[in-house]
Amino acid sequence: MSDAAHAPHTPTAAGTPAAGREWLESAKDDIGMWSAAMPKDADGHTIDWNWARALDLAGGVGCASDDDLEPDATSDLHELIARDYAVRDRLESIIAQCSTAFMTDFDRIIASYRLPRALAYANRRLNDEIALLIARGVAEGRWTVTEERRRRITVSVLHATDGNDAALADIQDRSADVANARADRRSRQREQERAGRRDMMRANLGSATSQAGSATLFGDDKPAQSASPQPSRPEQSAQDVANARLRDYRKPDWRDAYLPGRDIDTVMGIDIETTGIDPARVYVIDVGFEFMNMNPDTPTQPNAYRYEQDYYEAGDAYGQARLAFGVPARAARLDNRIIRDLTGIDVRERGPESGLRLFDEWPAAQQGLLRRLETQPYVAHNATFEHGFFMLNVAGYAESYRAGNITIIDTMPMSKRWDPGSEPDNEHPYGDNKLDSYAKRQGALDPSRNERHLGLEDAHIMLVAMKHHLTDLRAEGRGPWGAGGTSGVGGKRCGRRW
Known part of the structure; x- marks a missing residue:
């Protein structure tokens, strides 16, 4: 989709920012320091900070007016949802990276967290708009909605009443796919980091072994096995499974x-x-x-x-x-x-x-x-x-x-x-x-x-x-x-x- 299609249209019903919202536009003054410290979003894409600067954070970043949310409105419902999803996907990929960028900004290039708060403020209202547009489609008999769990994320899935779900592919919620892909990338990165640390330790310590000589110093490595074949292990009993589960449960983790x-x-x-x-x-x-x-x-x-x-x-x-x-x-x-x-x-x-x-x-x-x-x-x-x-x-x-x-x-x-x-x-x-x-x-x-x-x-x-x-x-x-x-x-x- 082109940038023109990504660009939000200010809702016609948007009013003048009320008390408590004055800070939203001034938050964009911080884009300079954010762009210097955070060139890419959570999905590894280069951020177009000029696009972010053009957003009307106080007036609304969605494409729909209040009239567009009513059943039987003349506006193109499918196009409105597609454009809103495109804006939300782009906005949330920026927000998702902000905490990491802020907390690892050891040079203190980013002085304030005001901009992520402003982006989240606008995104909440955009999310409401998407939900109301989907509700309009239900009221008009275009589709039904079910909630589906996809790994750790639950998303709303549209089902066309005429059976042509393929026609709804571009207005399905991609949140689970995006979040799960990010989690998989983080998992691979952590494993690569662990592997790198193990390789560095091996390079530094060479063939050093424990005093008993039966195992290496590296917790991830197993002691050398004899060359004789080992008997196959019978299928684990229920107690074995329970014991293994308890061992995993007792391992230290980040919440400690x-x-x-x-x-x-x-x-x-x-x-x-x-x-x-x-x-x-x-x-x-x-x-x-x-x-x-x-x-x-x-x-x-x-x-x-x-x-x-x-x-x-x-x-x-x-x-x-x-x-x-x-x-x-x-x-x-x-x-x-x-x-x-x-x-x-x-x-x-x-x-x-x-x-x-x-x-x-x-x-x-x-x-x-x-x-x-x-x-x-x-x-x-x-x-x-x-x-x-x-x-x-x-x-x-x-x-x-x-x-x-x-x-x-x-x-x-x-x-x-x-x-x-x-x-x-x-x-x-x-x-x-x-x-x-x-x-x-x-x-x-x-x-x-x-x-x-x-x-x-x-x-x-x-x-x-x-x-x-x-x-x-x-x-x-x-x-x-x-x-x-x-x-x-x-x-x-x-x-x-x-």
């Missing part, structure tokens, strides 16, 4: 960086609810946070806070806060049944008429949250989820994290590493580390109840579980107090590299 140290004390627990899982496509609609001291010797603060769940007791928690946010008008037109069933939040009631502000348009709310995130370690369950949304929603967060001012602790690796009840079984072949399960095992949630899926309530049971868990680990000399434990606060923190 988020484990707390034995001096951990005051933390802020936080949980967010969103309209989906991709921070470049969806909105933050609920944030809950509170504070708790993990050291049992730290005095507790009196608190009579009442949670939505009347069987929750505040216990040692204090400073509770619950923040609700809205969605744009187009997003409010989409019935997000999954989120409604999970959280009880109906996004159709979160549009402009609700009076709720949008998180990505509310600088004061972002700055208030950032100050709290910087004050002490923050704790989340599967913290990379919150981290990804903060990077693309909170002004100053990426810069503060890169400067080493933010420490992140994750209770998910606490569950995996230090809670034997999480180990894999037939029902949970990859381990049982959901917040609901962890909280129940640690006595923070009644076994007859379920995780609420609201920010504050989930943050609360997470912190209660964490404190109970740390108390037991301290008494047993395990976890942070065990052989592999560390002093200090612990957690993930971006270290200075200059």
